[in-house]
Amino acid sequence: MNDVHNEKGTNKNLSLFFKSSFIVSAVIIVISLILLYFTFTFDIVPPILNRGIQPATFPKALLILIIALTLLTYFISLKNPWKNEKKLPNSFYITLLSFFVFITVSKFLDFFLGIALLSIIVSYFWGERRVAYLIMVSIIFPLIVFVFFETILGLRFPPGIITNLYYG
């Protein structure tokens, strides 16, 4: 990161709020501050039970350290700007969206169905158009994994519309 100063592709000319170093540093600091606030809500141990330091002290120290180091990184980036990252393609957002589809379907319908749906979405939008291959990655392979975990490891998957059929 330090070697990109004045190189083509650095985001030195962007306005402050669009620089990735500013956005990333701001996100880290805001999240750290929120977490720091939560550390003040932790229970306090009475002195007689308190061994060494309070339970909140260590996370507080870590969060302050993260904030300080992030500020330092940001100020260094003013001299040595970070590389300007390429815009993310649609395939990234679709993959990210498929995670939400998986979470929703596995929570409300069926765990196995969630995996199958994610697999078919990812495979299709990454360029696979052959139906046989789509069936293989979305149904046959997850089924093999499911049966393997269920029989070899004795794992019981969460109930759902398809899983219940398997368990009877």
Added chain:
Amino acid sequence: MENLGLIFAPLFSYKLLIVLFFGTIFGLILGVLPGLGPTTGGALILPFTMTLDPLSAIVLLTAIYCAGTYGGAITAILINTPGTPAAAATCLDGYPLAQKGEAGRALGMATVSSVIGGIASVIVLIFFAPLLANLAYEFGQPEYFALAIFGLTMLASIGEGSPIKNLIAGAFGILISTVGKDFMTSIDRFTFGINELTEGIGFIPVVVGLFAISEMLTQSTLINQIFNRVALKAVKLPSIDDYKKTWKTIIRSSGIGSFIGVLPAEGGTVASLIGYAEAKRWSKKPDDFGKGSIEGIAGAEAANNAATGGAMVPTLALGIPGSATTAVILTGLIIHGVRPGPDLFREQPEFLYGIFGSMLIANILFFILGFFGAKIFARITLVPNKLLWPMIFAVSVCGTYSLSQSIIDVWIMLLFGVIGFFMRRYGFSVVPVIIGLILGELVEGTLRQSLVIFDGNWFMFLRRPIALTFFVLSIVALSFPLIKKKKN
């Protein structure tokens, strides 16, 4: 030393030999596939190890570690994409040599130097780990705290990313370890009323998320990428002339790799970069480097495989991971009820020497399989990402769910996948998060227990010579990147 004979025990156990064989094959496959590698593979295989006894489980993981580290070279040489980060330096000369029509020679040199580096490092492990474990008998809580701090400060100097970003990532890893019930007072921290979080955030969801899922997101941005594959006829053993050119490099890099591996938090990636740089510095033909130098391949590959045994030294003797993959192995030890440290050397020598012997056999096995099967393993890279990654997702989800049978773990895995993707995008290495997570409980626990011993007096740390030494080493580790920068 009286336990040395136990090294050969795995040779007489058909069960361990089968585990070793499959571990080596699996490690080679993982090493060959860009974006996977022994760390992710080890994390994915951990749930399956629950069906094995502790020794077989750790033997499987170490075989994956050894073979996976070597496997990265196959892809580095044939498609100019390192199968593992540790093979990045191998690309520099491996691919140019392959382009000249000498892919077989390049792979042959990579295979031989990897095996020599790997075996040399196991010898270091066999002799050095018991010594370090003996030293650890002198350690109390303050010394372990100082040692863990030293391990964390070493994150500043690991090869990837800026030192400050590595420290932020390490602190983030420690912060994750504070989630759940405080182990001394049972007070909830960062649980946000979610019952499942009171037990803390598991290691496996974080590792699988940071490595496998974030890599899946990275691959989603590269779906139009085309690899230029170099044809491979057969792997060729190095000629006498090649040996004459490289033997010094191989010995030097084996030493460098073993030493770097022993340092907490450092691993094969740093070792291979330093091994490569030193090979160039000592070479009679430094101008050939980057254009297909056989010494370059030998320097990088001997060093990264030598780091495997070295990294196992602090892992087994002190319970401090020497690399990201040994952090997974450490987790494997813990979930199988084995507590690494000096007591392990005294109470279960057959277990430890079984691991040492298995690592030696794994090195010989990947030599045979790599030599005769590199062409087949190289074909694995032909599996398109559009089929491979949905399958890896299915295994990741089921593997993560299986450990605690908790759907929250799966969601945590996905969350860390997204975090890991953005971390890597903006130049933060994910390895320090893993090391921080592993060391977090040790750092906080030993700090608090030390303060109880010291009656809250922080200055008492400075009255403990071993602890003071580690603190001084920590300062050196922190200032090393600055010195390096100034020197450059």
